[in-house]
Amino acid sequence: MRRPGHRGLATGALAAIAALLISSCGAGGRPEEGEGGGASDVGVTAESVKVGGHFPLTGVAAPGYSEIPTGAKAYFDYVNANGGVHGRTIDYVYRDDAYNPTNTSQVVNELVLQDEIFAMVGGLGTPTHSAVLDFLNGEGVPDLFVSSGSLLWNQPGKNPQTFGWQPDYEVEGKIIGQYVKQHLPDAKVGLFLQDDDFGDDGEKGARAYIGDQIVAAERYAPGNTDVAPQIAALQAAGADVVIGFNVPSYTALSQLTAMRLNYRPQWIYSNVGSDPALVGSLLSRFSEGKVTDAAMLEGVITTEYLPGVDAPDNPWTRLWQRVWDAHGGRGELTNYRIYGMAQAYTFVQALQAAGPEPTREGIVRALEEVGGELRGPAFVPYRYSADSHAGLGGVKVVRIAGDATEDLGPVLVTGNGDTEITEYTEQHAGPPANGIPNVEPVS
Amino acid sequence: MQQFVNITLNGLSQGAIYAAFALALVLIWRATRIINFAQGAMAMFTTYLALPLIESGQSYWAGFAAALVAGLVLGALVERIVMRPVEGGPELNAVIVTLGLFIALQALAAILFGATFQSFPAPFGLRGFTVGEFTIAFTPFSVFVIGSVLVVMLALTALFRFTDLGLRMRASAFSQEVSRLLGVRVGRMLTLGWAFAAVVGSLAGLLIAGGNLVHPAYMDAVIVYGFVAAVLGGLESPGGAVAGGLIIGLALSYVSGYLGSELVTLAALGILVAVLLVRPRGLFTRVAERRV
DSSP states (O other), rough: OOOHHHHHHHHHHHHHHHHHHHHHHHHHHHOOOOOOOOOSSBBBBBSSSEEEEOOOOOSSSSSHHHTTHHHHHHHHHHHHHHTTTTTTTEEEEEEOOOTOOOHHHHHIIIIIIOOOOEEEEOOOOHHHHHHHHHHHHHTTTTEEBBBBBBBOOTTTOOOEEEESOOOHHHHHHHHHHHHHHHOOOOOOEEEEEETTTHHHHHHHHHHHHTTTTEEEEEEEOOTOOOHHHHHHHHHHHSSSEEEEEEHHHHHHHHHHHHHTTOOOEEEEEOOGGHHHHHHHHHHHGGGGTSSSEEEEEETTTEEEESSTOTTTTTTHHHHHHHHHHHHHOSSSSOOOHHHHHHHHHHHHHHHHHHHHOHHHHHHHHHHHHGGGGGGOOSOOOOOOOOOOOOOOOOOEEEEEEETTOOOOOOOOEETHHHHHHOOOOOOOOOTTTTTOOOOOOOO | OHHHHHHHHHHHHHHHHHHHHHHHHHHHHHHHSOTTTTTHHHHHHHHHHHHHHTTOOOHHHHHHHHHHHHHHHHHHIIIIIIGGGGGGEEEEEHHHHHHHHHHHHHHHHHHHSSSSEEEOOSSSOOOOOTTTTTTOOOOOOHHHHHHHHHHHHHHHHHHHOOOHHHHHHHHHOOOOHHHHHHHHOOHHHHHHHHHHHHHHHHHHHHHHHTTEOOOOTTHHHHHHHHHHHHHTTTTTTTHHHHHHHHHHHHHHHHIIOOOOOGGGGHHHHHHHHHHHHOTTTOOSSSOOOOOO
């Protein structure tokens, strides 16, 4: 009875000592190295660059999102196995914040002050990341490619270190709004919104086009899993099209509740909440005779900005599959893992552009200078410049059909506010043969 | 009109779940005179135990029964091993221990069962009944939920009011020493109280999980609302707990439907504060003063 406890204690003590040793080595060894290609800034050594991220690995937002860092890790491992960036490997540390802003502050503190990361890459969530925006900018930590489509990340004057990555929700809302206006002009539209910037920005975009068609806008508080009052209100308002700006678990909850009420509008979910594999797996246990089958999202309209697992022959998907097979952990390649890999790819581009002596200032400047010209896995380019830290500028509208999606129109690009929606015509190029970008250093 | 009906029915079925949970709190309060904050975590844990059984092809009811039995065993074990050392001491000690147990069980569940959302099957249909041309927010499963809660309420009332066992349980909770002198095996009564309460808690866990998504923290909201319901009902009477649960369920459903989902927790807190200010002993207690 006694012994295992003691052994556990001893192991714990050993681990603690080891951790102390490692962290003190890291802190002490850093500033001394003076030779070329060495430690050019915090988190950079002659051999490695340390980057960090915060993700919900547990809790309400964990389904799907917890897979993003595993994808990013696999791609970084792939790059490391192929020589790294300017001879340095990328050391990627990610921590669990359970989608709780209080935890985010704590884990980001640890990443910045204790792990001494060079940059944040892909920190996830609007409410969570908002909590650390001032801290990261105050500390001068490059805050790259926030995993959220909020407009908050594009404020280069106020937050010079922060860059968005995915199409922001306003852009997505506008493009969805235009689609509804053109193809469902007589529909009464209901909005199902997460009660924060996510829902607000999406609503703003949609209202720009279909303000007169919207009959109800219902908001749910994340964490409250009873959405029946909201869905009942949408039904009562007679909405026959419902646009959801919500996370995947709420897609499942809204579908379940709608089934209970026998409410069958045309559902449109933003890209964030619409992964068919994930929502299908959440709903699969209800399928025993009560729900047709896992293809509950059949016919649902959504948007896409990256080729995903439903296009296995796309050269980018083939690259991700290769990376995942070689360096992935348990589980299959999913769209969330592809998202993480695509972000990691963008970071490798940025680090290459920052040159052989990367500094925090340098990587931000490099993104502002050449970020708009970078091409990668996404259908459309980034909007990075000295005046804009906005990420991808467009999406295409698609319909879920079986395990795949079918295009309902061309790739569209736009900006925030009154910018018009235009068709994006540049051919989407495949990845380089070795799967690693090759961006020239800036100046 | 249809919206009002649906929000009302939804409030009733949610309220029944809070009521089930409040019943477990009432039971343990009457049997041991402490508030068990670990109740929700224990219920979550036993609900998770049912999941692999159902996954492996057993019927829903096998999982259901397994969870209830697991609840009985878990309740007894917790009382014997964890609570026994702090019983008889200051009440606060016992309450703090249940809080610790709550955190430990939740962490353990995350390690054993994973921290992600999983769907939990329901034994009955999840489509609402059709009345005329409308489908109402009332499913066969809601009927099952409300039926189970009523059965438990009646059983508890009968236990405490008409049986010798109930009397002995109440006596041991109020005054261990006197009961012991009168020949009541106090230790056994406390164990039994915990075991019964854990079974009722497990039932609440199963009822809220059915046809919904579960994760290690899925009971957290129910704990809060169930606690408000129990306080509303006065912590003493099973009937009061059920009434309290239904009132809370309805009130929160109306708040969510007509005022906004973000106000739900605030409304629950408001109700709790209002009840404690106006009738600190709950809306349904008959006994005005009973301090030991």
